[in-house]
Amino acid sequence: MANASSVVVSEFNPYVNDFAPYLDAFNPPETFPFDWVQMAGARVLPPLLRALEQQGLHAVVGHDLNSIVKLQRASGGRMKRIIQTNDPRFQPNASAADTMVLALMRGNVPQGCIAARLIWCENSLAEEMESGQFWVRDPASMWSPADRCVVRAGIAKTIRSCHVVFSGSIYLSQEVSGGDTLAAMLRLHHVWVLCHWRWSWLLGIIEGALARRHAFDVYGATALDLGIWRTRPGEGEELHKYELTSCSRESAVESMLRPEMGDLSQPLGRPSMSVVPFEERRVANL
Numbered sequence: 001m002a003n004a005s006s007v008v009v010s011e012f013n014p015y016v017n018d019f020a021p022y023l024d025a026f027n028p029p030e031t032f033p034f035d036w037v038q039m040a041g042a043r044v045l046p047p048l049l050r051a052l053e054q055q056g057l058h059a060v061v062g063h064d065l066n067s068i069v070k071l072q073r074a075s076g077g078r079m080k081r082i083i084q085t086n087d088p089r090f091q092p093n094a095s096a097a098d099t100m101v102l103a104l105m106r107g108n109v110p111q112g113c114i115a116a117r118l119i120w121c122e123n124s125l126a127e128e129m130e131s132g133q134f135w136v137r138d139p140a141s142m143w144s145p146a147d148r149c150v151v152r153a154g155i156a157k158t159i160r161s162c163h164v165v166f167s168g169s170i171y172l173s174q175e176v177s178g179g180d181t182l183a184a185m186l187r188l189h190h191v192w193v194l195c196h197w198r199w200s201w202l203l204g205i206i207e208g209a210l211a212r213r214h215a216f217d218v219y220g221a222t223a224l225d226l227g228i229w230r231t232r233p234g235e236g237e238e239l240h241k242y243e244l245t246s247c248s249r250e251s252a253v254e255s256m257l258r259p260e261m262g263d264l265s266q267p268l269g270r271p272s273m274s275v276v277p278f279e280e281r282r283v284a285n286l
Helices: 002-011 034-053 066-074 125-131 181-196 208-214 249-256 273-284
Strands: 058-062 099-106 109-124 149-151 160-172 201-206 223-230 240-248
Touching: 034 058, 034 181, 058 181, 066 099, 066 109, 066 160, 099 181, 109 125, 109 181, 125 149, 160 181, 181 249, 201 249, 240 249
Parallel strands: 160 201
Antiparallel strands: 058 099, 099 109, 109 160, 149 223, 201 240, 223 240
């Protein structure tokens, strides 16, 4: 009986209903360009998934913000907080149509995640962030006088009347941090949101040291704007500084839906390998 009990406990999977294997979840609408889907399915995704499998990791995808709460609890403090766009307390109407959670699992144990939300900005991004409309479902009841957001990032004042994808709640466990794991997870995320959702901008906020180290080559941003200051729910009135990362859809397609995206030795944003020989000849002839 003791042995039977231990087997039951070891095989218990609290995430069994939350996620599906990445490839099972990768099912782009027929309205998306076929060459995008073919590039992703044949050239980009397989090497990324193999790179994770070599570490005993498998990628899974879900569409329920409650899974973020479970992942945050399991992170052992690595995910310090859940940003309001990904917090079910502030997003009671979040649905599978506007929510994507990608997690890395080793067996039944989560080792990392990233979450994305598809958000409509009616007014400028800056206005909606400062009013709380961007962060919570109902600012009248969920954005208190103690909550503040100050936006000085220039691009946030021009983005308006469009859908954006906002990504956050990124963490990796100590066991898998470093190396190419973060890059593989983010690339899988980028390809999924490109091939399943229609949007104009891919956005995130990031703190100083990480911004300079990861924003372009790992996170895939094409611009880094200074800055956004905001309070953290339940942590007092102190304003914390963030930078705004951004990438237009056009730039994302150009940089992410190509064979190099599957090669983790190639940083994001580097020109396509097809132009390199031309560039080398051009320089030699100067």
